[in-house]
Amino acid sequence: MSSTEELLKRLGVSIDTETLRLALTHRSYAYENGGIPTNERLEFLGDSILGFSVTDSLYRDNPGLPEGELAKRRSAVVSTRALAGIGRDLGIGEFIYLGQGERLTQGKNKASILADTMEALIGATYLSNDIETARQLVMRLVGPLLRDAAALGAGTDWKTSMQELAASRQLGSIYYAVEGSGPDHARTFEAVLQIAGTAYGKGAGHSKKEAEQEAAADAWRTLNKKAGANGLTTPDSKADAPTDSARSA
CATH class of the missing domain: 1.10.1520.10 (Ribonuclease III domain)
Structure with missing residues (x-):
């Protein structure tokens, strides 16, 4: 075949x-x-x-x-x-x-x-x-x-939810390190979400916004995976479980 x-x-x-x-x-x-x-x-x-x-x-x-x-x-x-x-x-x-x-x-x-x-x-x-x-x-x-x-439609965007999660756990301020590469017609971006100098998530996309959203999603999963491993309760609120209800640009 x-x-x-x-x-x-x-x-x-x-x-x-x-x-x-x-x-x-x-x-x-x-x-x-x-x-x-x-x-x-x-x-x-x-x-x-x-x-x-x-x-x-x-x-x-x-x-x-x-x-x-x-x-x-x-x-x-x-x-x-x-x-x-x-x-x-x-x-x-x-x-x-x-x-x-x-x-x-x-x-x-x-x-x-x-x-x-x-x-x-x-x-x-x-x-x-x-x-x-x-x-x-x-x-x-x-x-x-x-x-x-x-359930899918109730969520907010990943960046907002990540901000709320970081605030609820008093982790500190979030910073996105974004770098672009490639020619103008096919530009790509890579983002790393950092909190207090530590990288928690990475993402890529054809716009800074998309790369940051992917990085925020990755960081959200990382933090909640660590919380589960440490025996902490993972929040079950709508804001803590986003689903990109609006498409990234």
């Missing part, structure tokens, strides 16, 4: 070869190969299909929920973190065409790249089939998340 056949088997759809390759072509690879087309247009298309499919499901399945709560749940399900988690579960990273720089920095595991590729694959499914096939793919992918949407 070829690698593309394996990918399509995991997705449970058929996508023509040319469209599938386009959906997997990251801009870093496109730049290093003469400026060939990237998956960004497909990503744009898939994002719209994803958003509509999730909105339609939430609206029909929750007749008593007000608009504000529906919006929170939708934001949680279509967030970068949620989509990246789906991508990791499917092993999408191993199929993405990445430039050398992204390969060296483990771009196949970056949340932004995984989430964008998932959206591109949704768009590719629509173009190779029809809207119903694409909608069914979306529902297979996000179905488990929709069942947990009430």
